[in-house]
Amino acid sequence: MKIVILGCGRLGSRVALKLGKDENNQIIVIDKNPDAFILLGKDFKGKILEGDGANMETYIKIMTEKPDVFLALTNSDNTNIMAAEIAKQKYKVEKTIAKVYDPIRARAFEELGIETICPTLLCEKKINKMIEKAKVKESESDEDA
Amino acid sequence: MPDLSEKDNRKFIIVVGAGKMGYNLTKLLISEGHEVLLVEKDKARFNELSAELGESIFLGDAAESDVLKQIGTNRANVVVAVTGDDDTNLIICQMAKIMYMTPRTIARISNPQNEDIFSTLGVDNIVNTTHIVNSLIEKEVDAGMIVPILDIKGSNAEIVETELSSNSPIINKAIKDIKLPEESLIVSILRDGQVVFPHGNTVLKNGDTIMILVSKEKRDILRQIL
Numbered sequence: 001m002k003i004v005i006l007g008c009g010r011l012g013s014r015v016a017l018k019l020g021k022d023e024n025n026q027i028i029v030i031d032k033n034p035d036a037f038i039l040l041g042k043d044f045k046g047k048i049l050e051g052d053g054a055n056m057e058t059y060i061k062i063m064t065e066k067p068d069v070f071l072a073l074t075n076s077d078n079t080n081i082m083a084a085e086i087a088k089q090k091y092k093v094e095k096t097i098a099k100v101y102d103p104i105r106a107r108a109f110e111e112l113g114i115e116t117i118c119p120t121l122l123c124e125k126k127i128n129k130m131i132e133k134a135k136v137k138e139s140e141s142d143e144d145a
Numbered sequence: 146m147p148d149l150s151e152k153d154n155r156k157f158i159i160v161v162g163a164g165k166m167g168y169n170l171t172k173l174l175i176s177e178g179h180e181v182l183l184v185e186k187d188k189a190r191f192n193e194l195s196a197e198l199g200e201s202i203f204l205g206d207a208a209e210s211d212v213l214k215q216i217g218t219n220r221a222n223v224v225v226a227v228t229g230d231d232d233t234n235l236i237i238c239q240m241a242k243i244m245y246m247t248p249r250t251i252a253r254i255s256n257p258q259n260e261d262i263f264s265t266l267g268v269d270n271i272v273n274t275t276h277i278v279n280s281l282i283e284k285e286v287d288a289g290m291i292v293p294i295l296d297i298k299g300s301n302a303e304i305v306e307t308e309l310s311s312n313s314p315i316i317n318k319a320i321k322d323i324k325l326p327e328e329s330l331i332v333s334i335l336r337d338g339q340v341v342f343p344h345g346n347t348v349l350k351n352g353d354t355i356m357i358l359v360s361k362e363k364r365d366i367l368r369q370i371l
């Protein structure tokens with residue numbers, strides 16, 4: 001699969017390295033800050049491209065590659081949404097995912113057909129689960145007593 | 146000053162981004178009698194303007210759904226996003242549309258290459274600052290300049306503005322006697338700060354600023370006539 005990852009931060013770089021381990025995947029990582037690519041290390045085999053996700057020029061360059069997957073993982077909700085919309089609606093990329101921190105913004109754009117992943121919601125769920133577990137343990141130890 | 150005492154004409158307009166453009170636009174709209182709320186996320190800039198603008202300025206990030214709710218986007222007639230970031234302007238306009246069905250959204254874009262995608266993604270109008278500045282620069286070298294001021298969404302028509310100089314061949318002529326290209330129409334005349342509604346018998350004068358609705362193909366022909 002051809003996979004484009006916009007944003008080479010902590011998440012973007014990890015996803016790129018992980019997906020890059022599969023030899024069938026061709027990875028292209030984009031970031032507007034060339035220093036960001038340091039996070040990929042020396043062994044990263046995919047392509048890197050310096051480009052701004054809020055600028056059409058980036059897409060004109062990258063979309064000639066006809067990617068199967070487009071992941072928008074920068075730190076800006078707005079950039080990610082705009083990027084996903086461009087990839088999906090203008091270039092018809094099959095699988096497009098945008099990282100969106102604001103849960104309401106995430107839901108709003110889900111309704112518009114943009115697949116989103118919301119770290120805030122994921123953390124919230126995880127924390128709730130952890131607290132639930134703690135509660136169960138507490139009540140168990142109460143019973144023991 | 147135009148009379149906006151009738152309820153229908155008085156609009157609630159949200160302006161996002163208190164840069165020079167947002168600030169001046171806000172003042173202009175207030176002076177025209179509209180209810181305006183300028184939204185700025187930078188505290189320092191907010192403090193700078195809050196003494197002058199009072200309740201017409203709000204501190205917050207309009208791309209945050211909570212802020213959109215607080216500022217009453219649900220009853221806004223128009224949302225104008227003029228921050229320096231193209232993506233922010235796009236998302237704010239879209240959120241206003243998706244969440245509150247705002248009738249009219251206007252986004253400023255700085256990168257001309259983004260113009261195309263913004264219309265595709267549902268922004269009603271686009272103010273392309275680079276385009277306008279470029280036209281203004283052309284003004285220096287080109288006497289018959291026309292400044293595009295508004296793209297009409299989903300069409301190839303636009304509204305352009307031009308000031309008539311004393312050597313323009315169409316001054317002192319009635320509109321009905323001016324041969325304009327097909328697909329063009331004089332929609333408004335600004336004379337000594339007053340709007341004149343154009344009729345066939347209206348005579349154009351030196352110094353008039355006229356706005357013309359024109360298809361993009363005919364813009365060059367129009368330029369030659371003016």
